[in-house]
Amino acid sequence: TTDLYPTRQAAQPTVLDRTEPVVHGSAGDGPFDAAGLADLERTGYAQIPDLVTADEVARMNAELERLAQDPKVLDDERTIVEADSVADIAVRSIFQVHETNEVFRAIAHDPRVVDRARQVLGSDVYLHQSRVNFKPGFFGKDFSWHSDFETWHAEDGMPTPRAISVSISLTDNYTFNGPLMIMPGSHRKYVSCVGETPDDNYKQSLVMQGAGTPDRAVLEEFAQTYGIDVLTGSAGGATMFDSNCMHASNGNVTPFARSNVFLVFNSVENACVEPFAAPTPRPDFLGARDHTAI
Amino acid sequence: TTDLYPTRQAAQPTVLDRTEPVVHGSAGDGPFDAAGLADLERTGYAQIPDLVTADEVARMNAELERLAQDPKVLDDERTIVEADSVADIAVRSIFQVHETNEVFRAIAHDPRVVDRARQVLGSDVYLHQSRVNFKPGFFGKDFSWHSDFETWHAEDGMPTPRAISVSISLTDNYTFNGPLMIMPGSHRKYVSCVGETPDDNYKQSLVMQGAGTPDRAVLEEFAQTYGIDVLTGSAGGATMFDSNCMHASNGNVTPFARSNVFLVFNSVENACVEPFAAPTPRPDFLGARDHTAI
Numbered sequence: 001t002t003d004l005y006p007t008r009q010a011a012q013p014t015v016l017d018r019t020e021p022v023v024h025g026s027a028g029d030g031p032f033d034a035a036g037l038a039d040l041e042r043t044g045y046a047q048i049p050d051l052v053t054a055d056e057v058a059r060m061n062a063e064l065e066r067l068a069q070d071p072k073v074l075d076d077e078r079t080i081v082e083a084d085s086v087a088d089i090a091v092r093s094i095f096q097v098h099e100t101n102e103v104f105r106a107i108a109h110d111p112r113v114v115d116r117a118r119q120v121l122g123s124d125v126y127l128h129q130s131r132v133n134f135k136p137g138f139f140g141k142d143f144s145w146h147s148d149f150e151t152w153h154a155e156d157g158m159p160t161p162r163a164i165s166v167s168i169s170l171t172d173n174y175t176f177n178g179p180l181m182i183m184p185g186s187h188r189k190y191v192s193c194v195g196e197t198p199d200d201n202y203k204q205s206l207v208m209q210g211a212g213t214p215d216r217a218v219l220e221e222f223a224q225t226y227g228i229d230v231l232t233g234s235a236g237g238a239t240m241f242d243s244n245c246m247h248a249s250n251g252n253v254t255p256f257a258r259s260n261v262f263l264v265f266n267s268v269e270n271a272c273v274e275p276f277a278a279p280t281p282r283p284d285f286l287g288a289r290d291h292t293a294i
Numbered sequence: 295t296t297d298l299y300p301t302r303q304a305a306q307p308t309v310l311d312r313t314e315p316v317v318h319g320s321a322g323d324g325p326f327d328a329a330g331l332a333d334l335e336r337t338g339y340a341q342i343p344d345l346v347t348a349d350e351v352a353r354m355n356a357e358l359e360r361l362a363q364d365p366k367v368l369d370d371e372r373t374i375v376e377a378d379s380v381a382d383i384a385v386r387s388i389f390q391v392h393e394t395n396e397v398f399r400a401i402a403h404d405p406r407v408v409d410r411a412r413q414v415l416g417s418d419v420y421l422h423q424s425r426v427n428f429k430p431g432f433f434g435k436d437f438s439w440h441s442d443f444e445t446w447h448a449e450d451g452m453p454t455p456r457a458i459s460v461s462i463s464l465t466d467n468y469t470f471n472g473p474l475m476i477m478p479g480s481h482r483k484y485v486s487c488v489g490e491t492p493d494d495n496y497k498q499s500l501v502m503q504g505a506g507t508p509d510r511a512v513l514e515e516f517a518q519t520y521g522i523d524v525l526t527g528s529a530g531g532a533t534m535f536d537s538n539c540m541h542a543s544n545g546n547v548t549p550f551a552r553s554n555v556f557l558v559f560n561s562v563e564n565a566c567v568e569p570f571a572a573p574t575p576r577p578d579f580l581g582a583r584d585h586t587a588i
Contacts, residue, residue, distance in 0.1 A: 175469035
């Protein structure tokens with residue numbers, strides 16, 4: 001497969017134009033209307049208030065809490081634990097929950113979610129990745145700026161950015177508790193990063209980003225050009241965002257924890273091949289190797 | 295002197311009512327009108343847009359930049375350096391600038407600032423502390439929740455919270471670059487903290503807070519009761535806030551750095567005595583021992 005989005009190969013960062021559209025379907029294909037699709041094409045994201053009910057939020061939060069205390073889950077390599085100090089330990093992410101857990105399997109296959117993903121991607125879709133995220137209060141960690149697609153391309157072999165993430169909020173997102181930040185419009189540019197991918201990079205990069213980190217001068221220019229949108233909203237709402245959005249989140253010292261369900265849909269016409277810039281593909285729980293349509 | 299606000303003495307945190315007013319003067323005494331004073335009494339803070347001009351902001355930023363590169367300043371104990379990694383080093387604060395630097399001496403004595411402090415405190419005032427702060431982009435550090443007065447009382451011997459801080463913004467404060475957060479109304483309560491003050495606690499506490507940390511259960515209750523205000527605003531504006539406000543700031547992963555001039559005025563009728571919960575007073579550059587009125 002031709003590498004349309006080379007990264008981690010050159011000594012200098014470069015910025016390429018994205019050649020594919022963001023939205024592949026049309027208003028006739030599903031829940032988004034024409035204005036909603038146009039906004040998504042332009043900004044790279046869409047906010048969907050009240051995607052799920054308060055009851056569903058409560059059920060998913062209870063399930064997340066139960067999982068975070070299950071010794072088997074804690075011992076699983078698909079569970080990422082955040083430790084600020086001996087006293088401050090929290091489960092940050094549990095991956096592949098659409099396969100291991102009935103509650104999260106259901107939401108990952110729910111038409112409210114999948115129909116929107118199919119509409120945007122203009123084809124059948126499959127789950128490239130799923131996880132539940134928990135950002136604790138008082139010591140929630142930040143995530144520095146990155147494009148998910150850059151990692152999925154380099155390390156999972158995703159050919160083009162024909163993939164979209166759905167983040168369903170299980171808590172209220174305020175400006176002050178470390179919400180998602182997106183540089184609107186940045187998804188139309190691809191930042192080719194410097195540095196090679198080390199072996200088993202994911203073990204390190206799930207905790208702190210190394211390879212795949214955009215150059216700071218590029219980020220400064222992007223921030224001036226695109227600005228930064230802070231994505232606030234109530235529990236039960238969702239954000240869908242293009243795989244190539246430049247995004248980040250600050251830490252959280254407030255008492256208000258944040259949690260969400262995170263689902264990544266890829267087009268079956270964009271199924272992953274061999275990694276473009278890594279010795280071997282990441283494990284299945286980070287980037288699915290089974291591309292069967294939902 | 296009677297200890298009206300005991301702290302760092304008991305094994306359990308307690309919350310006491312504040313007995314003194316916040317505002318000691320009246321509208322006839324100075325720049326704030328009656329509504330402004332009432333807001334300050336109620337919320338614990340006041341925002342003053344355009345306190346200084348764009349030219350003054352530029353001059354102070356240039357001076358801050360010059361100081362942060364002066365080897366003598368870098369080597370001074372009054373300069374606090376923040377190091378995230380070998381590559382990410384930044385001067386975070388330079389203390390006592392109202393005595394060491396002409397530009398900052400001038401603003402610390404400027405009537406636009408001092409008249410407001412006198413009006414709120416209802417008396418002549420002196421500078422308890424001054425500093426310039428710089429929160430870098432990409433790796434700016436957070437500050438966890440605390441009341442300044444708790445530290446000034448415990449470690450500097452400030453009898454009551456008849457002191458007010460003025461923070462003059464030298465950069466724009468957005469919701470996303472780690473701005474000041476205040477729990478409005480929290481200044482009417484005093485959180486007595488647990489734990490003794492170690493010797494020379496300031497050397498540690500300037501980098502990461504230890505003694506004087508409010509209990510998390512208390513902070514959760516405060517957050518529910520008071521909520522959190524995020525103080526945004528343009529460069530040149532100022533925030534004045536009561537010494538007993540519960541405040542914090544998140545880290546900053548955005549490219550937008552933040553800097554400000556920070557001036558603490560204390561009433562001459564509230565001059566510091568011996569520390570209420572520390573073996574010896576902190577150095578003069580953190581808490582002035584000379585209480586001569588401006």
